[in-house]
Amino acid sequence: MLLKITNLHASIHGKEILRGINLEVNEGEIHAIMGPNGTGKSTLASVIAGRDVFEVTEGEILFRGKNLMELSVEERAREGIFLGFQYPVEIPGVSITNFMRTAVNEIRKYRGIDPLPAGEFLKMMEERKKLVEITSNLTNRSVNEGFSGGEKKRNEIFQMAMLEPTLAILDETDSGLDIDALRVVANGVNKLRTPENAFVVITHYQRLLDYIIPDFVHVLYEGRIVKSGGKELAIELEEKGYDWIKKEN
Amino acid sequence: MGSDNNQFLDAYTTGEYKYGFYTDIETEYAPKGLNEDTIRYISAKKNEPEFMLEFRLKAYRHWLKMKMPTWPHLTIPPIDYQDIIYYAAPKKKKELKNLEEVDPELLDTFNKLGISLEEQKKLAGVAVDAVMDSVSVKTTFSETLAKHGIIFCSFSEAVLHHPDLVKQYMGSVVPFTDNFFAALNSAVFSDGSFCYIPRGVRCPVELSTYFRINAANTGQFERTLIVADEGAYVSYMEGCTAPQRDENQLHAAVVEIIALKDAEVKYSTVQNWYPGDKNGKGGIYNFVTKRGICKGSNAKISWTQVETGSAITWKYPSCILLGDHSVGEFYSVAVTNNYQQADTGTKMLHLGRNTKSTIISKGISAGRSNNSYRGLVRISKNALHARNYSQCDSLLLGDKCGAHTFPYIRTENKSSIVEHEATTSKISEDQLFYCQQR
Numbered sequence: 001m002l003l004k005i006t007n008l009h010a011s012i013h014g015k016e017i018l019r020g021i022n023l024e025v026n027e028g029e030i031h032a033i034m035g036p037n038g039t040g041k042s043t044l045a046s047v048i049a050g051r052d053v054f055e056v057t058e059g060e061i062l063f064r065g066k067n068l069m070e071l072s073v074e075e076r077a078r079e080g081i082f083l084g085f086q087y088p089v090e091i092p093g094v095s096i097t098n099f100m101r102t103a104v105n106e107i108r109k110y111r112g113i114d115p116l117p118a119g120e121f122l123k124m125m126e127e128r129k130k131l132v133e134i135t136s137n138l139t140n141r142s143v144n145e146g147f148s149g150g151e152k153k154r155n156e157i158f159q160m161a162m163l164e165p166t167l168a169i170l171d172e173t174d175s176g177l178d179i180d181a182l183r184v185v186a187n188g189v190n191k192l193r194t195p196e197n198a199f200v201v202i203t204h205y206q207r208l209l210d211y212i213i214p215d216f217v218h219v220l221y222e223g224r225i226v227k228s229g230g231k232e233l234a235i236e237l238e239e240k241g242y243d244w245i246k247k248e249n
Numbered sequence: 250m251g252s253d254n255n256q257f258l259d260a261y262t263t264g265e266y267k268y269g270f271y272t273d274i275e276t277e278y279a280p281k282g283l284n285e286d287t288i289r290y291i292s293a294k295k296n297e298p299e300f301m302l303e304f305r306l307k308a309y310r311h312w313l314k315m316k317m318p319t320w321p322h323l324t325i326p327p328i329d330y331q332d333i334i335y336y337a338a339p340k341k342k343k344e345l346k347n348l349e350e351v352d353p354e355l356l357d358t359f360n361k362l363g364i365s366l367e368e369q370k371k372l373a374g375v376a377v378d379a380v381m382d383s384v385s386v387k388t389t390f391s392e393t394l395a396k397h398g399i400i401f402c403s404f405s406e407a408v409l410h411h412p413d414l415v416k417q418y419m420g421s422v423v424p425f426t427d428n429f430f431a432a433l434n435s436a437v438f439s440d441g442s443f444c445y446i447p448r449g450v451r452c453p454v455e456l457s458t459y460f461r462i463n464a465a466n467t468g469q470f471e472r473t474l475i476v477a478d479e480g481a482y483v484s485y486m487e488g489c490t491a492p493q494r495d496e497n498q499l500h501a502a503v504v505e506i507i508a509l510k511d512a513e514v515k516y517s518t519v520q521n522w523y524p525g526d527k528n529g530k531g532g533i534y535n536f537v538t539k540r541g542i543c544k545g546s547n548a549k550i551s552w553t554q555v556e557t558g559s560a561i562t563w564k565y566p567s568c569i570l571l572g573d574h575s576v577g578e579f580y581s582v583a584v585t586n587n588y589q590q591a592d593t594g595t596k597m598l599h600l601g602r603n604t605k606s607t608i609i610s611k612g613i614s615a616g617r618s619n620n621s622y623r624g625l626v627r628i629s630k631n632a633l634h635a636r637n638y639s640q641c642d643s644l645l646l647g648d649k650c651g652a653h654t655f656p657y658i659r660t661e662n663k664s665s666i667v668e669h670e671a672t673t674s675k676i677s678e679d680q681l682f683y684c685q686q687r
Binding site: 083 | 686
């Protein structure tokens with residue numbers, strides 16, 4: 001098993017957001033997490049990635065058998081956890097090329113592999129750029145600085161392609177995307193899918209799930225997973241709306 | 250991103266000062282306080298000729314009429330100039346002939362600091378003048394340098410053995426009327442380094458002075474004078490540390506550089522005075538006047554400074570570009586942490602034609618520190634086709650520190666080009682998380 005979350009409780013500034021999450025993700029699976037605004041979807045993603053503004057008060061997260069609570073944000077990243085941000089941050093003065101080179105080589109170092117020679121690295125960049133249909137001059141710019149909403153999201157998927165994570169959590173990567181960008185992002189995910197890795201896709205809308213077919217759909221409401229099912233659950237949700245969930249709980 | 254970087258940051262922001270030890274060594278002091286008698290005492294201690302005493306007294310009388318500058322972006326607690334010892338010297342029994350006669354405690358001190366005064370180490374190619382509190386302890390390599398006609402000795406020796414050179418150049422770049430601290434220094438300076446490179450000589454080794462403040466309640470007032478004659482070249486380096494103490498100590502130095510026609514002087518500083526503790530207690534007040542003049546055509550002066558220490562830094566290594574085609578450079582990295590304050594930068598005064606200057610300043614602030622760049626680029630009417638390029642970048646770590654830039658540019662002719670570029674970036678918690686995640 002890749003990820004096992006047991007009775008996870010987390011709070012921010014004393015306010016409890018996650019109230020007992022249980023989730024198991026195996027290699028090769030795609031999980032979709034849906035739910036209305038403010039129910040803890042992004043918090044769950046941040047807690048798995050290790051953001052320290054959230055305090056885990058109870059429960060545990062195991063990643064390939066390792067207790068994530070004992071690992072820092074960067075150690076989790078090196079273990080193969082990738083978080084695609086809902087709002088990618090701008091980093092002025094750091095070019096995407098340099099940023100990625102540092103990240104890729106840090107992960108290699110952690111796994112005891114020599115740094116990638118510059119030539120091979122650039123070749124890899126070109127290859128992965130095609131995957132997400134990024135034009136070449138974008139990667140010469142500072143990370144996300146002055147990027148449009150769509151470019152930022154594409155850049156997230158590009159970075160995911162470069163880092164080849166074992167577990168990728170995409171936090172509302174589809175929000176704010178037009179239909180073409182949505183297709184590009186979804187294509188990226190589908191091409192990167194292997195029997196060894198897994199994706200957790202957080203989304204509001206069923207729309208993305210037309211392109212990325214999930215194996216499981218979970219509905220998060222008030223800090224708990226209140227319903228789980230197959231891809232048909234997403235369609236049911238789309239038809240009945242979240243009020244259906246709210247009434248049942 | 251690397252945990253190496255984090256470790257470096259952690260090590261830096263929480264790190265202790267490594268050079269904070271104190272050497273227990275017999276020291277002789279001048280009586281506390283400042284008056285004409287103190288100055289006569291210092292002058293007599295050093296067996297100075299009459300002209301030096303005159304210079305000191307004139308400077309002192311001028312200083313009395315001056316006030317501490319208030320324009321820097323610094324908060325300086327009031328300094329009681331009568332509560333400072335102006336002269337402290339490791340006691341020595343007699344004139345030193347060779348290294349064996351240097352107090353072993355002293356050798357130990359400099360060894361601990363990684364500055365070896367022993368003969369074999371000189372092969373490494375650095376000549377060192379070591380200054381402890383007010384006096385020069387030992388200048389290495391002098392004999393070898395003498396073969397090239399290079400004079401490298403303590404300032405006191407220069408006053409005694411090369412009075413003409415001292416008389417000609419001392420105060421010619423930084424007159425005692427220049428500013429409050431320069432006047433104070435001129436009145437009470439006790440030692441420092443003197444260096445003269447004769448015409449056409451390329452100094453074969455790096456010259457270096459190491460300043461150490463050891464005694465308590467003392468100020469260090471040293472003076473460095475470097476003269477590069479026509480076509481000469483020298484690279485000079487200065488390093489400094491001080492013990493960890495709860496009270497503040499004053500360091501007010503003057504450095505003067507004279508580069509004649511076609512001469513080149515590179516001056517580098519690694520300033521690592523005790524910065525005070527995490528709560529801003531103690532630390533050195535570093536109020537320094539450094540200035541060089543490119544007197545002849547094609548002369549070049551280059552300042553490089555790394556500023557990490559001191560509680561308060563007030564320092565503007567400057568260039569007067571008098572000779573046509575002369576070049577001035579200023580490269581600075583200033584790092585402040587905890588409660589440190591730095592107001593540092595440069596002045597480039599373009600007087601000659603086709604003069605060029607480059608200013609590159611990087612400031613990094615962490616903790617509750619404040620880091621200011623203050624620079625003046627002045628291009629006079631006659632400095633036709635002068636060029637200046639300035640770049641100041643600041644990095645802020647955390648939300649309690651400050652970075653400020655005060656560039657002054659004054660151009661009096663139309664054929665000159667002045668460029669200024671500045672960026673400031675603040676690393677937010679969001680950015681940090683983003684980088685760590687990748």
